[in-house]
Amino acid sequence: MVGRFTRHAIRFFRNNDGNFAVITALASVPLLCAASLAIDYTNASFEAEKLQAALDGATLKAAQLYGQGQTEEQATEGGNEMFFGNWKRPKGIADAGVVAPLPSVNFVYTEAGQQVTAVADYAFDYDPVFLTRLSFPISRHSGASYQNAAEACILALNPTANRAFEVSGSSKVDTSGCTITANSISDEAIYVGGSGNLKTECLYTPGKVSASPSNTKLACGSAHEGSAPAVDPFQRKKMPTAGQAVNLSGCGVNYVGGGGGGGNCNGTGKTSNKPPEGYAVTLKPGTYAGLEIKGNVKLQPGDYVIDGGVLKFASQSVVTGDGVTFFLLNGAQLDIHGGSTFNVTAPTSGTWAGFSIVADRSNTAPAVINGNSYSHLNGIIYMPASQEVQYAGNGGTGGECVRIVAQEITMIGNSTFKLDCKAELADNKINNPGATTLIQ
Template identity: 60%
Template sequence: MKEVFVVMKCLLKNEEGNFGIMTAILLPVLLLAGSVALNATNAVNEASKMQAALDAAAITAVRSYAEGASENAVLIEASKLFLANFQTHSAVDLNNSANFNENAFQLAYSQVGHETMATASYAAEYDPFFWGLTPYRISRRSVAARVADKEACILALHPAASRAIEVSGSSTVDTANCTITSNSDDSQSIYLSGTATLKSECLYATGKVSATLANLELACGKAHEGVSRTPDPFRKKAMPTAGNWVSLSGCGQNFVGSGSGNGDCNGTGKTPNQVPDGYSVTLKPGTYAGLEIKGKITLQAGNYVIDGGVLKFASQSTVSGEGVTFFLLNGAEIDIHGGANFHVTAATSGPWAGFVIVAARNNTEAAVINGNSNSSLTGIIYMPAAREIQYSGNGSTGGECVRIIAQEITMTGNSGFKFNCKAELANNQIMNPGAIRLVQ
């Protein structure tokens, strides 16, 4: 034992021995400190990679979602992009729904006014190198937003049609304070020719604009080509369903088709056999097998559902109604002749406030809507699946508070569109998609 103390005493007096002991004592501390520093650096790098991958995914998501892609399709696209940019041993296989958990890639959407936002988030357990350190959680989020651009008066939804929007012949169209927008990527996405006159805030086309008009005036100076598609802004609104048909017997055959005889007209009044000049038959809201208006008709406020038949305003008809929406269900058609005299306004409250004509989303029937200087529609003409709308509205200087959405749109006559129509359209707007920015 005495010898051991002697040896220890010698080692303590020896500088080389002191260094060896101190090294032995400090080595674990140095290793731990180095491990912490190394892992902190690696964790920062992992978090930076995660943030960059989330930013790319959020931008992709808000672009695709704002252009009308489904939430599920966007999730698949964005998650694959995220994992392609962020590879880690703890990354979740998003192709296998059974692997989704609280650590998986998450995607959520929100709408603030006309700004669409996508929030991408991800969390993973980081496993440190070396011993003595427990795993810890790294989480990041990214928020991208797409702001709205100019308001559109006319929107053609078809993605590939030639001449999805056409203004030709001797038409005169004025959308001076709103745009004409086509989602078609065709080289003649918007087609303008002949002696027609067009005045617009701007033209927006996913494809190209073919314009040989001598009379073209754009406030923006030059058409915007190759732009992102504008989604159907009303694609999530629930359609009504058809009910029991309203009987038109007793309404007078000179006033409505199928209105045999004269007498009690669906509870709104008794139609006389000898009608005085200026007499108007009143119709009530409800479901109609078809509705052909031939004479002077007053429409009570409400929804008029056309169930598989035809809504027709004959050339000598006179139609008036406030707070009215026509719904074309089960393949119903619409045919409004230029000789008809009509003044119809949409409701300003209710689920479909601001809409004057609505077709089911599977209704591909073409439509003819021809007004004249004495006629007017106020509201949104929403026929998203209609293969074509031929439209000639009120060509007066004041124009109409009307908006049009269909697959393809042809302007066949003189039309003027008012811009400041928020009250009449119940604050519904069709906005072109603008720039995308990272919010967080």
Template identity: 25%
Template sequence: MNRRFPFDIARQEFGRASRGNVAVIFALAALPLLVGVGVAIDYAKSANVRTHLQSTLDAAVLAGARESSPSAQIAKAQSFFDAQRPEQFSAKTSASFSVADHVLNGTAQAEVPTSIMAMFGRETLDVSAKAAAASSSGGKVCILLVDQSRSQTLLANSGAKLIAPDCEIHVRTNVSPGAIINAGVNLDVKRTCVKASTVINNGGSVGNLEKSCDAISDPYAGKMPSVSIPGASCKSENYNPDVSTVVLPAGNYCNVNFSNQTSVTLNPGMYGGMNFNQARTVKLNPGLYIVKGGNWNVNSGMTFTGTGVTIYYADNSIIQFNGNVNVQLSAPTSGSYDDILFYEAPGLSQSNWVINGTSSSTLRGLIYLPSKAVTINSVSNVSADKATMVFASLILNNTNWTITPGNKAMASSSGGAVRLLY
């Protein structure tokens, strides 16, 4: 007969009890490990979403940077991101884009729902990404010629000098020769892109001339601000030499003649048939000036100034600069006409604009006159500081210009090769 002593019974009972305690202790010890594994899974999931978010944002800014204008770049990048946004793990994503200094910037955010961490009050993890892209060439179009129906849309004659090493000239005509560059010409530009298959270069110096080139389309067509034109009633005035200073209040004027005034000050309004004869200084106060119903004739020896001004050609009337005129004009820096210096009503028939003999002048802003066949004669020491020009065609005769890309400079088609900045 087996006999168990009390010591044996106690040892067996202790063994059974200790096995139960070990199980409890193991379960308690494993809980933090399981939580840690769950947290690691949540963070791995958010890291995966961030990887997809970054790659999608990178692709979006690269797609957008190929477009020709800031608004088109932003729209393209946004639509690309919205179509390709990562939906892994039901992450809620969003992105925004902006353009500064010709660089397309993008930021994106995502809220990633958690699993284990949600049981401890952390229902989402936030991740973000940043990206920026720009044309690898850095080229910006400062002069765009949009007439596609005739040859010689760009004609540079002997003595024409244009210093614009950061700018491109684009010529959209399909008719050969699309451009003629004559001997004695120096077009120091980043690139000259002519859509026509033939260009005649008679010994002139021209930067990176390309034929059969993908010249950009007009990025501003149909996108310029509309202007409300005042009624037909207008005031006519004649100022004699005995009146030295004239200040015209804002209004609607036509057939106004100035003779030998010391200074003339204009305020925003509509003006037609303005003649400035030997007036020493003409100043335009900030605002919108509508030219309609007759040319402005600004004659020799004058200083013509305006800061924060926009000049709108409502019909084929123009401001004609004649002789040695010092022109100092800059566009507004905010508002509806931000960086717009000259522009015209849509649908105007093609007409000529001849600029004669301005000197020591500065033009700043967008000059958008796609109906104008522009001829520039004997222009010396002109700094088109941060200027962008859109004309039908352009003839340069004995000019000396320096141009830097304006705020509304157009993205070059050479920007098909783009790069990520970060």
């Protein structure tokens, strides 16, 4: 029996066909392993490239949003929306078909001068297709910077209007040091006509500028036509809500509309029918169904919410107030007549620090702001939906710390704007679109 087995074994190993089968079987094992490794490596490299591209896009977006005035939370939210919109969950991350939420991207922001930087890292455990027990992490790093362009004093948001920003008549406007920006694509997006004169750092618009060179002086040499539209830097700020309307019946008929000679004047006392010379009515912050100021009125610091009525400074009014913001809600209108004298400054702290007049984002009512040579207004006039703001500021050489945001803006008088207003505007800025680049 043993001899017979031995003879069969010798015959098998001497057979060439048998040798080839054995060798082929033995050689196929490393070949299959090598092929599996090559496929897994290729798939992993592909996933790593997708991760890097998505992370780069997200970091660029986050840096841009933060550089344009969004908070860290808002910029991070925008960056994550970009990331997960471009990078889908690779196969193999989920266990047994259970889709667990992936961790968000964490961005770290730094700021140096006019440059903002955002950096981020992201990693996930990749499960190979064949070598499933050899999962390994894939991680990528990205960094991007956003360089702010020049600061704007005026931003007209309307995307198509003719003369979205206009200087005409005999108006003289000086925004030396800061720019004027109109988002319109019109051939007359920015217009300077008549005997009007404009002096500014530069002009930015996706459309064109219609202006006589003799009436326009630009520090930058020539206007930036065809530029990218600027974003509303304050678009995510939360508006206040209206409360119980203030009763003005005791505030004096010659001082405020609806006022009388008896009763309580907004918690500040009674105003007699014949007050002494130089007397001023004092108003407190609160909600007003409308506020017409006709005489000498002092405003205590705080928020004055105009709920659906009209905020009006009559021609003989004298209005003073430090740390004051007017909010125009529910279609409230603004009418500041020529001849009125006002000296109003914005608050330097709080949610709306740096803002003097704010209209809600559905308020399309036009506005007129036209005081006299003794009037001063410091703060941002933010009326993003207003179809037109007509502004005549103080043309004095000292200038004013004013910024204007509206759909269309027309200068109807002599105005001089200051550039260095960090304290008065609570460090709020309106910047033209800058450049965003990858740095890491």
